[in-house]
Amino acid sequence: MNFLLFQRHTKLISLVLVSLSVVISLVVMNGQLKAIETLDWLDVVGEGGIILMTSVWIFFIFASRPPGRVTTLLIVGLCCFLISGLLDLLDEFVSYPNDKFWLYWVESLPAFFGMFLMTWALYQWHQEQFKLNQQLCRREAFYREHSQIDFVTQLYRADYMRTLLTLNQSQNIPYSLAMLDIDNFAAFNRRYNTNDGDRLLREVAEIIVMNLRQNDLACRYAGDRFILFFPQTHLCDAKLVVQQITQAISHLAFKPQKTGKAVYHDVSYALAEIKQNTDAENAIAQVNQKLEQQKMIRQAQAC
Secondary structure, X not given: OOHHHHHHOHHHHHHXXXXXXXXXXXXXXXXXXXXXXXXXXXXXXXXXXXXXXXXXXXXXXXXXXXXXXXXXHHHHHHHHHHHHHHHHHHOOOEEOOHHHOHHHHHOHHHHHHHHHHHHHHHHHHHHHHHHHHHHHHHHHHHHHHHXXXXXXXXXXXXXXXXHHHHHHHHHOOOEEEEEXXXXXXHHHHHHOOHHHHHHHXXXXXXXXXXXXXXXXXXXXXXXXXXXXXXXXXXXXXXHHHHHHHHHHHHOOOEOOXXXXXXXXXXXXXXXXXXXXXXXXXXXXXXXXXXXXHHHHHHHHHHO
């Protein structure tokens, strides 16, 4: 509840007060007081309670909603209902002469009009809440997805890849996986610094993304290792894309801040065509094991 909102509802508050003043004035000017012994106090209490609760509703709307179309419709509708209730209550205390009998008919008309406005206002309020809920869902999805983005490379994290592979398993969609690893990256970090290492990872990530097809996905798996997802792609087709990526990375003339001289990097990679009904962990383990085997072979050949 925000009482400062009352300052933004001066026109509607004035409308309610003026309407009540007009109703009371009409009754005072045209009615005649009844004898106390003729009053039906049960009706007085019931009708007074309706007026009290309607006033409470108006108060809470003023205190909780900003100005707008829905707020205006609600207030005007409740004001009409309040007018009918007030006329009905005042009827218990006054009677009207025959030539003023039209005041009895006025009692029901504002209530009907008010209920119509409130019904329309509630429908508009429902539409308003529906749109707000959509916006909140989009915002929630935005933050949920961005919490899975790697800060350094701006690629998705490995957990996002696991979620995607699990989805593909449930839908029995065949795919190929590739894993890339920058050779001697740890030695590069020791020789220069981690800032240059992070910058290298970002540039490599950009090269990977630029060479992927529209439906492919790249994630940072761990450290200097990347995992690539190729949906509904045979191994030979995925290999062609990966070779283009590794070739592009090998031609990257990266210049560390320390020396400013170009440093070139080779990339090891492994591929696996994943069979249907293979869970995410097993799929990643397959391609990761192949990459480790190939790196061991390359290290043995270098010796």
